[in-house]
Amino acid sequence: MLHLRNLSCGYTRRPVVSDIELGVRAGEFVCLLGPNGSGKTALLKTLAGILPPLAGDIRLDGAPLAHRRARERARLLAYVPQAHAPVFAFSARDVVVMGRAAQWPVWGGPRSADWRAADEALALVGLGAFAERLYTRISGGERQMVLIARALAQQARYLVLDEPASSLDFGNQVRVLQTLRRLAREGIGILMATHHPEHALRCATRVAIMRGGRLAPARAPAEALTAEALEEVYHVPFVVSDLPSSGDGAASSPIRVCAPIIN
């Protein structure tokens, strides 16, 4: 379990979000929603070890994350950043294999098992043909897919993703969400920030909403994502409705959809 207790996060010594209480269990898919600037990235960067916690603690399977060595942390938790400015002209495959750095020998580079994992991860996000393309010469959406592949190659037990679908076309959004859902079913714990309530309705086991410097307790998607709640968060009118399921059989449940009302 990834357990955040009384956690405060921020970029300076002043917290942008305080007193966070959240648990993400193995196999859970928790979506984090909130308006621009509410502190979602600050929280995820704190989990990734990029920002220090300003108060409280982060525990993984009962032990404080801060007490674990970098290599051990990398085996436990992988992070997909929101945006990544490329610096060096590595190939996509090189970038993905770097996700395996915690598995390399201390004094060595990637071994054949690491390259195999990198190739599998690239194939999983449909980027097999991009392996040798330079990371500096692919589109923003393709780079985002490479970063997702890098995190998948890491084969960590928890995945923390910052708006992974923000630059992706509709098909890739769905493919990435399907992959994440499958990973959650296989026992990976997922915490994903998103600006798409629709994605949270489709994928999340629980939804937590951040705003005003606080994180509301995570709840079931249908409870957290009502029209009233969405209107309160985004200050625009929403409609939330149930469509009959397209699946067969009496057991198939309706599909809940939500959309902003644009006049």
Ligand SMILES: Nc1ncnc2c1ncn2[C@@H]1O[C@H](COP(=O)(O)OP(=O)(O)OP(=O)(O)O)[C@@H](O)[C@H]1O
């Ligand atoms: N590098 C920084 N230094 C200082 N303050 C920052 C920095 N980056 C962001 N902030 C501020 O911290 C607050 C939280 O920003 P953060 O990026 O964590 O929010 P967010 O919920 O992820 O936003 P978005 O949905 O726009 O990505 C905002 O007020 C923002 O202006």
